[in-house]
Amino acid sequence: MRLLRPLIILAGLVVLWQATVSLLALPHYILPAPARVAAAWWDRSESILHHASVTGAEILLGLALGATLGCLSALVLASYRPARRWLMPVLVVSQSIPVFALAPILVLWLGYGMGSKVAMATLIIYFPVTAAFLDGLRRTEPGWLDLARTMGASRSAILLHLRIPAALPALASGIRVATAIAPIGAVVGEWVGSSAGLGFMMLHANARMQVDVMFAALFTLGVMAVSLYYAVDAALRRFVSWQAETDPSRDHNDARSFPQ
Amino acid sequence: MTASPKPFTRPDTAPSVTLTGARLEFGGVPLFEDLDIAVEGGRWTCLLGPSGVGKTSLLRLIAGLTDAAASAVSCGDGAPIAGRIAYMAQQDLLLPWATVLDNVLLGHRLRGEGRPGGEEIARARALLAQVGLVGRDGDRPAALSGGQRQRVALARTLMEDRVIVLMDEPFSAVDAITRYRLQELAAELLAGRTVLLVIHDPMEALRLGDVVHVMAGHPARLDRPLRPAGTRPRDPADPTLRDMQVDLLRRLTAAEGKS
Numbered sequence: 001m002r003l004l005r006p007l008i009i010l011a012g013l014v015v016l017w018q019a020t021v022s023l024l025a026l027p028h029y030i031l032p033a034p035a036r037v038a039a040a041w042w043d044r045s046e047s048i049l050h051h052a053s054v055t056g057a058e059i060l061l062g063l064a065l066g067a068t069l070g071c072l073s074a075l076v077l078a079s080y081r082p083a084r085r086w087l088m089p090v091l092v093v094s095q096s097i098p099v100f101a102l103a104p105i106l107v108l109w110l111g112y113g114m115g116s117k118v119a120m121a122t123l124i125i126y127f128p129v130t131a132a133f134l135d136g137l138r139r140t141e142p143g144w145l146d147l148a149r150t151m152g153a154s155r156s157a158i159l160l161h162l163r164i165p166a167a168l169p170a171l172a173s174g175i176r177v178a179t180a181i182a183p184i185g186a187v188v189g190e191w192v193g194s195s196a197g198l199g200f201m202m203l204h205a206n207a208r209m210q211v212d213v214m215f216a217a218l219f220t221l222g223v224m225a226v227s228l229y230y231a232v233d234a235a236l237r238r239f240v241s242w243q244a245e246t247d248p249s250r251d252h253n254d255a256r257s258f259p260q
Numbered sequence: 261m262t263a264s265p266k267p268f269t270r271p272d273t274a275p276s277v278t279l280t281g282a283r284l285e286f287g288g289v290p291l292f293e294d295l296d297i298a299v300e301g302g303r304w305t306c307l308l309g310p311s312g313v314g315k316t317s318l319l320r321l322i323a324g325l326t327d328a329a330a331s332a333v334s335c336g337d338g339a340p341i342a343g344r345i346a347y348m349a350q351q352d353l354l355l356p357w358a359t360v361l362d363n364v365l366l367g368h369r370l371r372g373e374g375r376p377g378g379e380e381i382a383r384a385r386a387l388l389a390q391v392g393l394v395g396r397d398g399d400r401p402a403a404l405s406g407g408q409r410q411r412v413a414l415a416r417t418l419m420e421d422r423v424i425v426l427m428d429e430p431f432s433a434v435d436a437i438t439r440y441r442l443q444e445l446a447a448e449l450l451a452g453r454t455v456l457l458v459i460h461d462p463m464e465a466l467r468l469g470d471v472v473h474v475m476a477g478h479p480a481r482l483d484r485p486l487r488p489a490g491t492r493p494r495d496p497a498d499p500t501l502r503d504m505q506v507d508l509l510r511r512l513t514a515a516e517g518k519s
Contacts, residue, residue, distance in 0.1 A: 242357040
Protein backbone atom coordinates (compact mmCIF):
# COMPACT_ATOMS: atom_id res chain seq x y z
CA MET A 1 0.00 0.00 0.00
CA ARG A 2 2.86 2.35 0.84
CA LEU A 3 4.28 1.90 -2.63
CA LEU A 4 0.90 1.99 -4.33
CA ARG A 5 -0.25 5.18 -2.62
CA PRO A 6 1.76 7.66 -4.75
CA LEU A 7 0.55 5.89 -7.89
CA ILE A 8 -3.07 6.11 -6.75
CA ILE A 9 -2.66 9.82 -5.94
CA LEU A 10 -1.08 10.35 -9.36
CA ALA A 11 -3.88 8.44 -11.14
CA GLY A 12 -6.49 10.52 -9.27
CA LEU A 13 -4.84 13.76 -10.34
CA VAL A 14 -4.60 12.62 -13.97
CA VAL A 15 -8.31 11.71 -14.01
CA LEU A 16 -9.20 15.09 -12.49
CA TRP A 17 -6.98 16.81 -15.04
CA GLN A 18 -8.50 14.95 -18.00
CA ALA A 19 -12.03 15.66 -16.68
CA THR A 20 -11.27 19.38 -16.44
CA VAL A 21 -9.95 19.48 -20.01
CA SER A 22 -12.92 17.49 -21.39
CA LEU A 23 -15.67 19.24 -19.45
CA LEU A 24 -14.46 22.78 -20.08
CA ALA A 25 -13.32 21.94 -23.64
CA LEU A 26 -10.05 23.75 -23.06
CA PRO A 27 -7.77 24.27 -26.06
CA HIS A 28 -4.37 22.56 -25.81
CA TYR A 29 -2.47 25.86 -25.60
CA ILE A 30 -4.36 26.72 -22.37
CA LEU A 31 -4.30 23.33 -20.68
CA PRO A 32 -3.12 20.30 -22.66
CA ALA A 33 -4.66 16.89 -21.91
CA PRO A 34 -2.51 14.38 -19.95
CA ALA A 35 -1.97 12.19 -23.00
CA ARG A 36 -0.62 15.14 -24.96
CA VAL A 37 1.81 15.98 -22.13
CA ALA A 38 2.92 12.35 -21.98
CA ALA A 39 3.54 12.39 -25.73
CA ALA A 40 5.50 15.63 -25.43
CA TRP A 41 7.59 14.06 -22.64
CA TRP A 42 8.27 10.98 -24.74
CA ASP A 43 9.21 13.02 -27.84
CA ARG A 44 11.67 15.17 -25.94
CA SER A 45 12.73 12.75 -23.25
CA GLU A 46 16.41 13.11 -24.09
CA SER A 47 16.32 16.89 -23.81
CA ILE A 48 14.15 16.80 -20.67
CA LEU A 49 16.47 14.32 -18.96
CA HIS A 50 19.49 16.45 -19.84
CA HIS A 51 17.91 19.59 -18.38
CA ALA A 52 16.66 17.63 -15.36
CA SER A 53 20.20 16.43 -14.63
CA VAL A 54 21.41 20.04 -14.63
CA THR A 55 18.65 21.17 -12.24
CA GLY A 56 19.17 18.08 -10.10
CA ALA A 57 22.88 18.81 -9.77
CA GLU A 58 22.13 22.42 -8.81
CA ILE A 59 19.66 21.28 -6.14
CA LEU A 60 21.99 18.66 -4.67
CA LEU A 61 25.00 21.00 -4.64
CA GLY A 62 22.90 23.76 -3.09
CA LEU A 63 21.59 21.37 -0.49
CA ALA A 64 25.04 20.11 0.44
CA LEU A 65 26.51 23.61 0.56
CA GLY A 66 23.54 25.21 2.33
CA ALA A 67 23.29 22.47 4.95
CA THR A 68 27.05 22.56 5.64
CA LEU A 69 27.14 26.34 5.96
CA GLY A 70 23.98 26.27 8.05
CA CYS A 71 25.44 23.74 10.47
CA LEU A 72 28.68 25.69 10.82
CA SER A 73 26.83 28.97 11.39
CA ALA A 74 24.59 27.39 14.01
CA LEU A 75 27.65 26.04 15.85
CA VAL A 76 29.35 29.43 15.82
CA LEU A 77 26.19 31.27 16.84
CA ALA A 78 25.53 28.77 19.63
CA SER A 79 29.08 28.89 20.98
CA TYR A 80 29.68 32.64 21.00
CA ARG A 81 27.06 34.89 22.48
CA PRO A 82 28.42 38.08 20.83
CA ALA A 83 28.19 36.34 17.45
CA ARG A 84 24.55 35.60 18.13
CA ARG A 85 23.80 39.18 19.19
CA TRP A 86 25.53 40.77 16.20
CA LEU A 87 24.82 38.32 13.42
CA MET A 88 21.29 37.15 14.15
CA PRO A 89 19.65 40.40 12.92
CA VAL A 90 21.79 40.25 9.77
CA LEU A 91 20.67 36.69 9.15
CA VAL A 92 17.01 37.55 9.59
CA VAL A 93 17.27 40.57 7.29
CA SER A 94 19.02 38.46 4.66
CA GLN A 95 16.06 36.10 4.74
CA SER A 96 13.47 38.85 4.40
CA ILE A 97 14.91 39.81 0.99
CA PRO A 98 12.97 37.82 -1.63
CA VAL A 99 15.16 35.41 -3.54
CA PHE A 100 13.51 36.68 -6.72
CA ALA A 101 15.00 40.11 -6.08
CA LEU A 102 18.46 38.65 -5.56
CA ALA A 103 18.37 36.35 -8.57
CA PRO A 104 19.28 38.93 -11.26
CA ILE A 105 22.18 40.19 -9.15
CA LEU A 106 23.50 36.69 -8.56
CA VAL A 107 23.25 35.94 -12.28
CA LEU A 108 25.09 39.19 -12.96
CA TRP A 109 27.85 38.30 -10.50
CA LEU A 110 28.15 34.56 -11.04
CA GLY A 111 27.14 34.26 -14.66
CA TYR A 112 24.60 32.21 -16.56
CA GLY A 113 26.08 28.88 -15.56
CA MET A 114 25.43 26.63 -12.61
CA GLY A 115 27.18 28.87 -10.07
CA SER A 116 24.40 31.41 -9.70
CA LYS A 117 21.75 28.66 -9.34
CA VAL A 118 23.73 26.77 -6.72
CA ALA A 119 24.17 30.07 -4.87
CA MET A 120 20.41 30.68 -4.97
CA ALA A 121 19.60 27.19 -3.70
CA THR A 122 22.27 27.56 -0.99
CA LEU A 123 20.77 30.88 0.13
CA ILE A 124 17.29 29.47 0.39
CA ILE A 125 18.43 26.33 2.24
CA TYR A 126 20.86 28.02 4.60
CA PHE A 127 18.42 29.76 6.91
CA PRO A 128 16.03 26.94 7.86
CA VAL A 129 19.02 24.69 8.59
CA THR A 130 20.75 27.34 10.71
CA ALA A 131 17.60 28.27 12.64
CA ALA A 132 16.56 24.66 13.34
CA PHE A 133 20.04 23.48 14.40
CA LEU A 134 20.63 26.56 16.57
CA ASP A 135 17.30 25.97 18.31
CA GLY A 136 18.25 22.36 18.92
CA LEU A 137 21.68 23.29 20.28
CA ARG A 138 20.12 25.69 22.75
CA ARG A 139 17.53 23.25 24.09
CA THR A 140 19.80 20.68 25.67
CA GLU A 141 18.22 19.06 28.72
CA PRO A 142 19.52 21.10 31.72
CA GLY A 143 19.92 17.93 33.80
CA TRP A 144 22.50 16.57 31.32
CA LEU A 145 24.44 19.82 31.58
CA ASP A 146 24.42 19.61 35.40
CA LEU A 147 25.62 16.04 35.22
CA ALA A 148 28.36 16.98 32.74
CA ARG A 149 29.56 19.81 34.98
CA THR A 150 29.86 17.52 38.01
CA MET A 151 31.82 15.14 35.78
CA GLY A 152 34.30 17.90 34.99
CA ALA A 153 33.43 18.21 31.29
CA SER A 154 34.97 20.96 29.18
CA ARG A 155 32.83 23.25 27.02
CA SER A 156 33.90 21.55 23.83
CA ALA A 157 33.19 18.09 25.27
CA ILE A 158 29.69 19.21 26.28
CA LEU A 159 29.14 20.54 22.76
CA LEU A 160 30.46 17.40 21.10
CA HIS A 161 28.93 14.74 23.33
CA LEU A 162 25.70 16.36 24.56
CA ARG A 163 24.56 19.42 22.67
CA ILE A 164 25.23 18.27 19.10
CA PRO A 165 23.74 14.76 19.43
CA ALA A 166 20.73 16.18 21.29
CA ALA A 167 20.20 18.75 18.51
CA LEU A 168 20.23 16.22 15.65
CA PRO A 169 16.45 15.69 15.56
CA ALA A 170 15.98 19.46 15.27
CA LEU A 171 18.64 19.61 12.56
CA ALA A 172 16.83 16.81 10.71
CA SER A 173 13.62 18.90 10.74
CA GLY A 174 15.53 21.85 9.32
CA ILE A 175 17.05 19.74 6.55
CA ARG A 176 13.60 18.34 5.71
CA VAL A 177 12.22 21.87 5.23
CA ALA A 178 15.31 22.84 3.25
CA THR A 179 14.96 19.81 0.97
CA ALA A 180 11.37 20.68 0.18
CA ILE A 181 12.22 24.28 -0.81
CA ALA A 182 15.60 23.63 -2.45
CA PRO A 183 14.13 23.25 -5.99
CA ILE A 184 12.65 26.78 -5.74
CA GLY A 185 16.11 28.31 -5.50
CA ALA A 186 17.48 26.42 -8.47
CA VAL A 187 14.46 26.98 -10.73
CA VAL A 188 14.12 30.68 -9.93
CA GLY A 189 17.78 31.08 -10.80
CA GLU A 190 17.25 29.32 -14.13
CA TRP A 191 14.22 31.45 -14.80
CA VAL A 192 16.18 34.67 -14.48
CA GLY A 193 19.04 33.73 -16.73
CA SER A 194 20.50 30.43 -17.81
CA SER A 195 21.33 28.19 -20.72
CA ALA A 196 20.19 24.86 -19.25
CA GLY A 197 17.91 23.31 -16.64
CA LEU A 198 14.23 22.59 -16.29
CA GLY A 199 13.48 26.24 -15.42
CA PHE A 200 15.18 27.33 -18.64
CA MET A 201 13.21 24.73 -20.58
CA MET A 202 9.88 25.80 -19.08
CA LEU A 203 10.55 29.46 -19.78
CA HIS A 204 11.30 28.79 -23.44
CA ALA A 205 8.42 26.36 -23.92
CA ASN A 206 6.10 28.93 -22.42
CA ALA A 207 7.33 31.65 -24.76
CA ARG A 208 6.71 29.36 -27.76
CA MET A 209 3.25 28.37 -26.51
CA GLN A 210 4.47 24.76 -26.08
CA VAL A 211 2.35 24.37 -22.99
CA ASP A 212 2.56 20.56 -23.21
CA VAL A 213 6.37 20.68 -23.01
CA MET A 214 6.14 23.06 -20.08
CA PHE A 215 3.89 20.63 -18.25
CA ALA A 216 6.21 17.74 -19.09
CA ALA A 217 9.14 19.65 -17.55
CA LEU A 218 7.04 20.65 -14.53
CA PHE A 219 6.01 17.03 -14.00
CA THR A 220 9.66 15.95 -14.11
CA LEU A 221 10.59 18.61 -11.57
CA GLY A 222 7.78 17.42 -9.30
CA VAL A 223 8.91 13.80 -9.46
CA MET A 224 12.49 14.88 -8.69
CA ALA A 225 11.42 17.01 -5.72
CA VAL A 226 9.25 14.28 -4.21
CA SER A 227 11.89 11.57 -4.67
CA LEU A 228 14.55 13.79 -3.14
CA TYR A 229 12.32 14.62 -0.17
CA TYR A 230 11.52 10.99 0.57
CA ALA A 231 15.12 9.87 0.11
CA VAL A 232 16.38 12.56 2.51
CA ASP A 233 13.57 11.83 4.97
CA ALA A 234 14.40 8.12 5.01
CA ALA A 235 18.11 8.85 5.50
CA LEU A 236 17.40 11.27 8.36
CA ARG A 237 15.12 8.77 10.08
CA ARG A 238 17.91 6.20 10.06
CA PHE A 239 20.36 8.82 11.26
CA VAL A 240 18.34 9.77 14.37
CA SER A 241 16.69 6.40 14.89
CA TRP A 242 16.91 6.81 18.68
CA GLN A 243 14.38 9.61 18.59
CA ALA A 244 10.98 8.20 19.56
CA GLU A 245 8.19 9.10 17.17
CA THR A 246 4.57 9.40 18.19
CA ASP A 247 1.59 9.88 15.95
CA PRO A 248 -0.67 12.79 16.98
CA SER A 249 -3.54 11.33 14.96
CA ARG A 250 -3.65 8.39 17.37
CA ASP A 251 -3.96 10.51 20.49
CA HIS A 252 -7.67 9.95 21.03
CA ASN A 253 -8.75 7.90 24.04
CA ASP A 254 -10.05 4.65 22.77
CA ALA A 255 -13.46 3.84 24.26
CA ARG A 256 -12.31 0.28 24.99
CA SER A 257 -9.77 1.43 27.55
CA PHE A 258 -12.53 2.99 29.68
CA PRO A 259 -15.03 0.26 30.42
CA GLN A 260 -18.31 1.71 31.60
CA MET B 261 26.79 -12.03 41.05
CA THR B 262 30.03 -11.85 39.16
CA ALA B 263 33.38 -11.02 40.68
CA SER B 264 33.07 -7.63 42.31
CA PRO B 265 35.29 -5.02 40.69
CA LYS B 266 37.64 -3.19 43.00
CA PRO B 267 36.96 0.52 43.24
CA PHE B 268 39.89 2.63 42.09
CA THR B 269 40.09 4.50 45.38
CA ARG B 270 39.46 3.01 48.76
CA PRO B 271 36.72 5.19 50.21
CA ASP B 272 37.79 4.50 53.83
CA THR B 273 38.94 8.04 54.18
CA ALA B 274 35.95 9.79 52.66
CA PRO B 275 36.07 13.40 53.89
CA SER B 276 33.32 15.30 55.65
CA VAL B 277 31.68 18.19 53.80
CA THR B 278 30.72 21.43 55.50
CA LEU B 279 28.67 24.23 54.09
CA THR B 280 28.56 27.42 56.11
CA GLY B 281 26.54 30.58 55.70
CA ALA B 282 24.73 29.34 52.61
CA ARG B 283 22.37 31.84 51.09
CA LEU B 284 20.18 31.46 48.05
CA GLU B 285 17.50 33.73 46.68
CA PHE B 286 14.77 32.75 44.32
CA GLY B 287 13.10 35.67 42.60
CA GLY B 288 14.23 38.10 45.30
CA VAL B 289 12.86 35.96 48.13
CA PRO B 290 15.51 34.16 50.18
CA LEU B 291 15.07 30.39 50.00
CA PHE B 292 17.58 30.03 52.79
CA GLU B 293 19.95 32.38 54.58
CA ASP B 294 22.94 31.67 56.75
CA LEU B 295 22.29 27.93 56.50
CA ASP B 296 24.91 25.54 57.84
CA ILE B 297 25.13 21.82 57.19
CA ALA B 298 27.82 19.36 58.17
CA VAL B 299 27.85 16.08 56.27
CA GLU B 300 29.88 13.51 58.16
CA GLY B 301 32.67 11.72 56.34
CA GLY B 302 32.00 8.17 55.15
CA ARG B 303 28.38 8.26 56.32
CA TRP B 304 24.95 8.67 54.81
CA THR B 305 23.16 11.91 55.61
CA CYS B 306 19.49 12.15 54.62
CA LEU B 307 17.68 15.40 54.02
CA LEU B 308 13.90 15.47 54.46
CA GLY B 309 11.59 18.40 53.99
CA PRO B 310 8.46 19.68 52.29
CA SER B 311 8.74 20.20 48.55
CA GLY B 312 9.89 23.62 47.48
CA VAL B 313 11.87 24.18 50.66
CA GLY B 314 15.18 24.21 48.79
CA LYS B 315 16.61 20.71 49.27
CA THR B 316 17.55 20.36 45.62
CA SER B 317 18.99 23.89 45.61
CA LEU B 318 21.12 23.03 48.62
CA LEU B 319 22.42 19.91 46.88
CA ARG B 320 23.17 21.85 43.70
CA LEU B 321 24.97 24.47 45.75
CA ILE B 322 27.26 21.86 47.29
CA ALA B 323 27.80 20.33 43.84
CA GLY B 324 28.91 23.74 42.57
CA LEU B 325 26.06 23.93 40.08
CA THR B 326 24.69 27.30 41.22
CA ASP B 327 26.75 30.44 41.31
CA ALA B 328 25.35 31.45 44.68
CA ALA B 329 27.64 33.89 46.44
CA ALA B 330 28.54 34.01 50.12
CA SER B 331 28.64 30.34 50.81
CA ALA B 332 31.63 28.24 51.55
CA VAL B 333 31.86 24.54 50.89
CA SER B 334 34.83 22.85 52.46
CA CYS B 335 35.99 19.31 52.97
CA GLY B 336 37.25 17.87 56.24
CA ASP B 337 40.61 16.95 54.71
CA GLY B 338 41.27 20.46 53.48
CA ALA B 339 41.37 19.55 49.80
CA PRO B 340 38.94 21.28 47.43
CA ILE B 341 35.62 19.56 46.74
CA ALA B 342 35.79 20.09 42.97
CA GLY B 343 36.36 16.88 41.06
CA ARG B 344 35.48 14.66 44.00
CA ILE B 345 31.69 14.64 43.59
CA ALA B 346 29.34 12.28 41.84
CA TYR B 347 25.82 13.58 41.32
CA MET B 348 22.67 11.57 40.85
CA ALA B 349 19.50 13.46 40.02
CA GLN B 350 15.81 12.65 40.25
CA GLN B 351 15.69 11.71 36.58
CA ASP B 352 18.05 9.04 35.29
CA LEU B 353 19.51 11.53 32.75
CA LEU B 354 20.52 8.72 30.39
CA LEU B 355 21.38 9.84 26.87
CA PRO B 356 18.76 8.33 24.54
CA TRP B 357 21.18 8.00 21.60
CA ALA B 358 23.89 6.18 23.54
CA THR B 359 23.96 2.53 24.51
CA VAL B 360 23.79 1.41 28.13
CA LEU B 361 27.56 0.86 28.14
CA ASP B 362 28.28 4.27 26.61
CA ASN B 363 26.02 5.90 29.17
CA VAL B 364 28.02 4.31 31.99
CA LEU B 365 31.23 5.55 30.32
CA LEU B 366 29.87 9.07 29.85
CA GLY B 367 32.16 10.72 32.40
CA HIS B 368 35.21 9.24 30.71
CA ARG B 369 34.17 10.69 27.34
CA LEU B 370 33.16 14.07 28.76
CA ARG B 371 36.51 14.54 30.46
CA GLY B 372 38.17 14.07 27.11
CA GLU B 373 40.05 10.99 28.20
CA GLY B 374 39.79 9.59 24.71
CA ARG B 375 38.20 6.35 23.66
CA PRO B 376 37.54 4.15 26.67
CA GLY B 377 40.20 1.46 26.92
CA GLY B 378 39.74 -2.21 27.71
CA GLU B 379 40.17 -1.59 31.42
CA GLU B 380 37.40 1.01 31.57
CA ILE B 381 35.05 -1.10 29.49
CA ALA B 382 35.68 -4.12 31.68
CA ARG B 383 35.00 -2.05 34.79
CA ALA B 384 31.80 -0.57 33.31
CA ARG B 385 30.62 -4.09 32.40
CA ALA B 386 31.39 -5.35 35.90
CA LEU B 387 29.46 -2.45 37.45
CA LEU B 388 26.50 -3.15 35.19
CA ALA B 389 26.61 -6.75 36.35
CA GLN B 390 26.72 -5.56 39.96
CA VAL B 391 23.57 -3.53 39.51
CA GLY B 392 21.94 -6.58 37.93
CA LEU B 393 22.09 -5.70 34.25
CA VAL B 394 23.88 -8.46 32.38
CA GLY B 395 23.75 -8.63 28.59
CA ARG B 396 22.09 -5.24 28.15
CA ASP B 397 25.30 -3.34 27.26
CA GLY B 398 24.29 -2.60 23.70
CA ASP B 399 20.66 -1.64 24.39
CA ARG B 400 19.40 1.90 24.14
CA PRO B 401 17.78 3.37 27.30
CA ALA B 402 14.36 3.34 25.60
CA ALA B 403 14.44 -0.47 25.71
CA LEU B 404 14.76 -0.50 29.52
CA SER B 405 12.16 -0.19 32.29
CA GLY B 406 12.23 2.73 34.73
CA GLY B 407 13.93 0.60 37.38
CA GLN B 408 16.54 -0.68 34.92
CA ARG B 409 17.26 2.86 33.76
CA GLN B 410 17.92 3.89 37.37
CA ARG B 411 20.24 0.91 37.69
CA VAL B 412 22.22 2.21 34.72
CA ALA B 413 22.30 5.66 36.34
CA LEU B 414 23.61 4.04 39.53
CA ALA B 415 26.30 2.22 37.56
CA ARG B 416 27.27 5.51 35.90
CA THR B 417 27.54 7.12 39.36
CA LEU B 418 29.69 4.23 40.60
CA MET B 419 31.86 4.42 37.49
CA GLU B 420 32.79 7.95 38.51
CA ASP B 421 34.19 6.44 41.70
CA ARG B 422 33.99 9.62 43.77
CA VAL B 423 34.32 9.82 47.55
CA ILE B 424 31.42 12.24 47.86
CA VAL B 425 28.05 11.28 46.35
CA LEU B 426 25.12 13.69 46.17
CA MET B 427 21.76 12.10 45.40
CA ASP B 428 18.49 13.93 44.80
CA GLU B 429 15.62 11.48 45.33
CA PRO B 430 17.16 9.26 42.68
CA PHE B 431 14.66 6.43 43.02
CA SER B 432 11.47 8.39 43.55
CA ALA B 433 10.07 7.69 40.09
CA VAL B 434 9.96 3.89 40.41
CA ASP B 435 7.49 1.64 42.20
CA ALA B 436 7.86 0.81 45.92
CA ILE B 437 9.42 -2.65 45.52
CA THR B 438 11.90 -1.52 42.85
CA ARG B 439 12.80 1.48 45.00
CA TYR B 440 13.37 -0.76 48.04
CA ARG B 441 15.73 -2.99 46.03
CA LEU B 442 17.57 -0.07 44.46
CA GLN B 443 18.08 1.54 47.84
CA GLU B 444 19.53 -1.68 49.26
CA LEU B 445 21.81 -1.92 46.23
CA ALA B 446 22.95 1.70 46.55
CA ALA B 447 23.53 1.26 50.30
CA GLU B 448 25.73 -1.74 49.60
CA LEU B 449 27.66 -0.30 46.68
CA LEU B 450 28.16 3.19 48.09
CA ALA B 451 29.21 2.05 51.56
CA GLY B 452 32.09 4.02 53.06
CA ARG B 453 31.55 7.12 50.94
CA THR B 454 30.24 10.46 52.11
CA VAL B 455 26.66 10.50 50.88
CA LEU B 456 24.10 13.29 51.04
CA LEU B 457 20.70 11.98 50.02
CA VAL B 458 17.57 14.08 49.49
CA ILE B 459 14.60 11.82 50.13
CA HIS B 460 10.91 12.36 50.81
CA ASP B 461 9.86 9.30 52.76
CA PRO B 462 10.75 9.45 56.49
CA MET B 463 10.95 5.66 56.88
CA GLU B 464 13.27 5.35 53.89
CA ALA B 465 15.44 8.11 55.38
CA LEU B 466 15.65 6.17 58.65
CA ARG B 467 16.47 2.91 56.84
CA LEU B 468 19.30 4.48 54.88
CA GLY B 469 20.64 7.43 56.86
CA ASP B 470 23.17 7.57 59.65
CA VAL B 471 22.06 11.15 60.20
CA VAL B 472 18.59 12.42 59.25
CA HIS B 473 17.87 16.15 58.93
CA VAL B 474 14.57 17.92 58.44
CA MET B 475 14.84 21.09 56.42
CA ALA B 476 11.90 23.46 56.83
CA GLY B 477 10.75 27.04 57.20
CA HIS B 478 11.07 30.32 55.31
CA PRO B 479 13.95 30.93 55.10
CA ALA B 480 14.74 27.24 55.52
CA ARG B 481 16.72 25.86 58.48
CA LEU B 482 17.89 22.46 59.55
CA ASP B 483 16.75 21.25 62.94
CA ARG B 484 18.28 18.77 65.40
CA PRO B 485 19.25 15.65 63.42
CA LEU B 486 18.10 12.13 64.26
CA ARG B 487 20.71 9.41 64.44
CA PRO B 488 19.18 5.97 64.06
CA ALA B 489 21.42 3.23 65.51
CA GLY B 490 22.69 0.10 63.78
CA THR B 491 23.99 -0.65 60.33
CA ARG B 492 22.29 0.31 57.11
CA PRO B 493 20.00 -0.64 55.48
CA ARG B 494 17.96 -1.03 58.66
CA ASP B 495 14.91 -3.19 59.18
CA PRO B 496 11.78 -1.03 58.88
CA ALA B 497 10.07 -3.27 61.47
CA ASP B 498 12.42 -2.01 64.22
CA PRO B 499 10.23 -0.28 66.88
CA THR B 500 12.76 2.47 67.64
CA LEU B 501 12.73 3.32 63.94
CA ARG B 502 8.96 3.52 64.07
CA ASP B 503 9.10 5.96 66.99
CA MET B 504 11.58 8.09 65.07
CA GLN B 505 9.32 7.95 62.02
CA VAL B 506 6.45 9.35 64.09
CA ASP B 507 8.76 12.11 65.34
CA LEU B 508 9.83 12.96 61.79
CA LEU B 509 6.27 12.95 60.49
CA ARG B 510 5.30 15.30 63.32
CA ARG B 511 8.14 17.67 62.49
CA LEU B 512 7.30 17.59 58.77
CA THR B 513 3.60 18.25 59.40
CA ALA B 514 4.49 21.13 61.72
CA ALA B 515 6.77 22.54 59.03
CA GLU B 516 4.05 22.14 56.43
CA GLY B 517 1.55 23.95 58.70
CA LYS B 518 3.89 26.92 59.19
CA SER B 519 4.59 27.44 55.53
